Amino acid sequence: MSETTPPPAGRELDARVAVDxxxxxxxxxxxxxxxRYSELVGRHQRRALRIAYHYMRDxxxxxxxxxxxxxxxxxxxxxxxxxxxxxxxFTRILINGCLDRLKARRRRERWIAPPALDPSGNERxxxxxxxxxxxxxxxxxxxxxxxxxxxxxxxxLPERQRMVFVLSHFEGRSSREVSTMTGLNESTVRVHLFRAxxxxxxxxxxxxxxxxxxRGRVNRAAR
Amino acid sequence: xxxADTLLRQGHLSEQALVDALLSERRPRHLDRCDLCSERAxxxxxxxxxxxxxxxxxxxxxxxxxxxxxxxxxxxxxxxQLDQRPxxxxxxxxxxxxxxxxxxxxxxxxWLGVAAAAGLVLGIIxxxxxxxxxxxxxxATGTTATATDVDGLPPxxxxxxxxxxxxxxxxxxxSSLSEMDDMTPRLTMASNSAGG
Numbered sequence: 001m002s003e004t005t006p007p008p009a010g011r012e013l014d015a016r017v018a019v020d021x022x023x024x025x026x027x028x029x030x031x032x033x034x035x036r037y038s039e040l041v042g043r044h045q046r047r048a049l050r051i052a053y054h055y056m057r058d059x060x061x062x063x064x065x066x067x068x069x070x071x072x073x074x075x076x077x078x079x080x081x082x083x084x085x086x087x088x089x090f091t092r093i094l095i096n097g098c099l100d101r102l103k104a105r106r107r108r109e110r111w112i113a114p115p116a117l118d119p120s121g122n123e124r125x126x127x128x129x130x131x132x133x134x135x136x137x138x139x140x141x142x143x144x145x146x147x148x149x150x151x152x153x154x155x156x157l158p159e160r161q162r163m164v165f166v167l168s169h170f171e172g173r174s175s176r177e178v179s180t181m182t183g184l185n186e187s188t189v190r191v192h193l194f195r196a197x198x199x200x201x202x203x204x205x206x207x208x209x210x211x212x213x214x215r216g217r218v219n220r221a222a223r
Numbered sequence: 224x225x226x227a228d229t230l231l232r233q234g235h236l237s238e239q240a241l242v243d244a245l246l247s248e249r250r251p252r253h254l255d256r257c258d259l260c261s262e263r264a265x266x267x268x269x270x271x272x273x274x275x276x277x278x279x280x281x282x283x284x285x286x287x288x289x290x291x292x293x294x295x296x297x298x299x300x301x302x303x304q305l306d307q308r309p310x311x312x313x314x315x316x317x318x319x320x321x322x323x324x325x326x327x328x329x330x331x332x333x334w335l336g337v338a339a340a341a342g343l344v345l346g347i348i349x350x351x352x353x354x355x356x357x358x359x360x361x362x363a364t365g366t367t368a369t370a371t372d373v374d375g376l377p378p379x380x381x382x383x384x385x386x387x388x389x390x391x392x393x394x395x396x397x398s399s400l401s402e403m404d405d406m407t408p409r410l411t412m413a414s415n416s417a418g419g
Contacts, residue, residue: 030306034299041298045291050282059285063294070298075305150277168246169271170278175246193246194239197271201238205270 014040014086022077041070044087047171048094054166055098057155065101069094084180091181095163102159153203157196164189165196236260241267 017036024033048069052062073080073090080089154162160182167178168189175193179186236244236253241264244251254261286294 034302034306037302038295038299041295045295046283046286049286049291049294050279053282053285054278062285063290067294067298067301071301071305074302147277147281150274151281154278166278170275170282190243194242197242198238200274201270204274 010043011085011087014043015082018077018080018086019082021074022080025077037074040086044090045070047087048090051091051166051171052094052098054154054170055095055159055163056101057151061101061105065094065097069097072097085177088177088180091167092183095181149204153200156203157199160184161192161196161199164192165200168193169197236263245271 017040021033021036021040024030024036045066048066049062052065052069053059056062056065069090073093076093080086154165157165163182164178164184167173167181168175173181175186175189178184178189178193182189184192234253235257236251240251241260243249244254245264245268254264
C-alpha cells in the first residue's frame with residue numbers, strides 16, 4: 001500500500017529543500033533557488049502526473065495542470081509551512097488546479113460536439129492512441145482490454161470518489177493526508193474510498209461482488 | 224467487530240470492514256479465526272494491488288521519459304521568466320519631457336488667435352478674387368469661338384490635334400452645299416402652301 005509514499009527521510013528532505021528555497025528567494029538569489037527547486041520537481045513530477053492524469057482523463061490537460069501547479073508552488077513558497085509535508089501542500093495546489101481545469105472544460109464542452117466514442121460506447125482516451133509496449137500481440141491485446149475496462153470504470157466514478165481513490169490507493173496516502181489534500185473530512189474520505197472500491201468491484205469484477213457473504217450464504221457457511 | 228457484522232452477518236466482516244482493515248493495515252482478530260473472511264480479504268487485497276499496478280501503468284504510459292524531461296525543462300523556463308525583473312522601455316517621444324510647461328492644462332498662446340483671424344481674412348479675399356477671375360474667363364472663350372471660320376473646317380492649331388468634322392456646327396452649312404440648301408423647301412413654307 002505504501003509503495004509510492006516517500007519515506008519519512010524523503011519527506012524531511014523535501015521540507016528542508018523547500019525552506020532553503022524560501023530563504024534563497026528572500027535573499028534574491030533566484031538562480032540558486034531555481035536550481036534547488038529543480039530537485040523537487042524531479043522528485044514529484046511523475047507522481048503529480050499520475051494524479052493529474054487520473055483526475056483529468058487527458059494527457060495534455062494533465063501536463064498543463066502539473067506545470068501550472070509547480071509554477072504556482074514556486075511563486076507561493078513563502079506560504080509553505082514546515083510542519084506540513086511539501087508533497088501534501090503541493091498536491092493540494094495540484095488538485096485545486098485540476099478542479100479549475102475540469103470546470104473550465106465542462107463549460108467548454110457545452111459548446112462543442114460530443115467526444116468520439118469507441119464501439120463499446122466509451123469515450124476514447126488519448127492515452128490509448130499511444131503505442132503500448134506489451135511483449136506479445138496477445139498480451140498486448142489482453143492488457144489493453146483490461147486497461148480500457150479500468151479506464152472506463154474509473155471514468156464512471158464521481159469526481160470526488162475518483163480523486164480519493166487515486167490518492168488513497170494509487171498514491172498510497174493515508175485518510176488524514178487525503179483529507180488535508182482535498183479539504184474533505186477524514187470520515188468523508190473513508191466513505192468516498194469505500195464507495196469507490198465497491199463501485200469498481202461491481203463494474204470490474206461482478207463475480208467477486210456476488211461472492212460477498214449474504215445472510216443465507218453465511219448461514220450455510222456457519223452450519 | 225462491529226455490531227452490524229455481529230447481528231447481520233453472524234460475526235463475518237462486511238465489505239467495508241475488509242476495506243478498512245486493508246487500507247488502515249489494522250488486522251481484525253476475526254480474520255485469524257475465520258477462513259472465509261480471510262480468503263475474502265486476500266482476494267480483495269490481490270484485486271486492489273492488481274488495480275493499482277494497472278492504474279499506475281496507464282498513467283505512466285501516457286507520459287514517456289522524454290516527455291517528463293521536456294516538461295521539467297518547460298517548468299524551469301517558466302520559472303526563469305518569472306524571476307526576471309520586468310524592463311520598462313520608455314516611449315521615444317516621452318524621453319525628454321518639456322519641464323517649462325506645467326503638467327496640467329495647456330494654454331494656447333495669444334498670437335495663435337491673431338494668426339487664425341489673419342488666415343481667415345486672407346482666405347475670404349482670395350476666394351473673392353478667384354470668383355471674379357472665374358467669371359471673366361468664359362467671355363474670352365466665346366469670342367474665340369465666334370472667330371472660327373463657319374464656312375470650312377477650322378484651321379488646325381499648329382502642332383495641336385486635328386478637329387473632328389462631326390463637331391462642327393451644322394446650323395450653318397458649308398458654301399459648297401448652300402445651293403442645295405436653297406433648293407430644299409423649308410418647313411414653314413411647306414405648311415403655308417398647304418394651308419393655302
